[in-house]
Amino acid sequence: MAPGDPISEPSAPSIVHALEEQIPLSGIEAAKQRAAFKAVDDHFHPSYKYIGIGSGSTVVYVVQAIAAKGRKITDGMIFVPTGDQSKQLIIEAGLPLGSIDALPPVEVSQTKMGGVAALNVGTGLQDLGLKGKRQSLDVAFDGADEIDDELNCIKGGGACLFQEKLVASSAKKFIVVADSRKLQKRLLTKWPTIPIEIAPLSAPTVKRILITLGSSDPKIRQGGSAKAGPVVTDNSMWIIDAPFPPLCLKSDLKGHDNGDGEHGTWEVHNLGRRLKRITGVLEVGLFHGRNGVQVAAAGEEGGGQKPVAAYFGMENGEVEIRTAKEVHGVKSIP
Numbered sequence: 001m002a003p004g005d006p007i008s009e010p011s012a013p014s015i016v017h018a019l020e021e022q023i024p025l026s027g028i029e030a031a032k033q034r035a036a037f038k039a040v041d042d043h044f045h046p047s048y049k050y051i052g053i054g055s056g057s058t059v060v061y062v063v064q065a066i067a068a069k070g071r072k073i074t075d076g077m078i079f080v081p082t083g084d085q086s087k088q089l090i091i092e093a094g095l096p097l098g099s100i101d102a103l104p105p106v107e108v109s110q111t112k113m114g115g116v117a118a119l120n121v122g123t124g125l126q127d128l129g130l131k132g133k134r135q136s137l138d139v140a141f142d143g144a145d146e147i148d149d150e151l152n153c154i155k156g157g158g159a160c161l162f163q164e165k166l167v168a169s170s171a172k173k174f175i176v177v178a179d180s181r182k183l184q185k186r187l188l189t190k191w192p193t194i195p196i197e198i199a200p201l202s203a204p205t206v207k208r209i210l211i212t213l214g215s216s217d218p219k220i221r222q223g224g225s226a227k228a229g230p231v232v233t234d235n236s237m238w239i240i241d242a243p244f245p246p247l248c249l250k251s252d253l254k255g256h257d258n259g260d261g262e263h264g265t266w267e268v269h270n271l272g273r274r275l276k277r278i279t280g281v282l283e284v285g286l287f288h289g290r291n292g293v294q295v296a297a298a299g300e301e302g303g304g305q306k307p308v309a310a311y312f313g314m315e316n317g318e319v320e321i322r323t324a325k326e327v328h329g330v331k332s333i334p
């Protein structure tokens with residue numbers, strides 16, 4: 001199958017109707033649930049083997065929707081969490097638990113060179129440049145804190161961003177599920193800060209650099225009443241929440257402004273890359289650049305951060321679906 005070709009798979013039984021049989025939720029929770037069930041209906045297929053499960057309150061409904069498919073379908077799959085919360089969700093739902101660092105090696109692969117099957121034995125892998133190649137996730141579902149017109153996302157509101165990016169960028173397709181509050185034209189419209197996961201020792205230096213880059217008042221996230229002192233992530237790191245002015249898209253830039261912070265404006269991709277270069281930063285809660293389908297179409301492996309589709313539960317009871325646009329003639333949606 002050529003990259004970008006539509007995937008035709010057997011579809012799982014529809015479960016949207018299952019919502020009606022449950023205790024009704026109200027408002028935002030009901031909107032999240034509708035979006036989650038629709039996203040799972042559209043992007044979860046019985047043929048899949050490896051599924052990424054994100055973190056946060058919306059993903060709870062994603063797991064609910066997947067569990068409702070039945071053990072006959074899910075028992076043959078492996079569910080990969082993005083942190084301790086989603087690990088518990090997976091276990092409690094009775095889904096088989098895996099780990100992102102335990103995905104098995106590719107055994108048989110269609111190479112780019114004419115679709116030749118290559119066995120994962122001896123030097124065969126080396127010869128074909130497949131040494132160390134692991135299975136990708138077929139799909140990963142996650143929530144987000146804000147999503148812009150081009151499906152760039154802010155994530156990390158729940159302090160799980162490093163593992164979330166690891167899982168999202170290991171997936172052939174990454175699907176975001178959220179409620180209507182998260183849908184904004186530009187990032188940092190309603191959501192005020194970019195979460196950044198950092199090594200604790202680097203906190204003062206990172207804060208200082210963020211200020212020089214235009215973040216007025218970056219703060220180390222505190223545990224509040226749940227924990228005295230900084231929030232410690234699943235990776236024993238801290239989170240800095242860095243406010244910036246709303247982020248531009250490339251199409252917003254005018255004249256000499258390259259969106260590199262020099263004129264006070266940052267373009268999403270520029271800022272994401274700049275923040276990642278700071279020593280002490282483990283991961284940045286900006287999901288930007290390419291999506292998994294675009295990365296695969298370029299013949300590369302991993303690294304796609306953006307979703308191929310985002311599902312929003314709207315106030316009027318509908319689910320709005322935003323899909324990635326065609327990039328260089330490659331459709332991003334299977």
Ligand SMILES: O=C(CO)[C@H](O)[C@H](O)COP(=O)(O)O
Nearest residue numbers: 056057058143156157158160
């Ligand atoms: O990035 C995240 C956790 O780090 C969450 O996915 C994000 O905060 C959305 O959470 P919720 O579904 O509760 O709104």
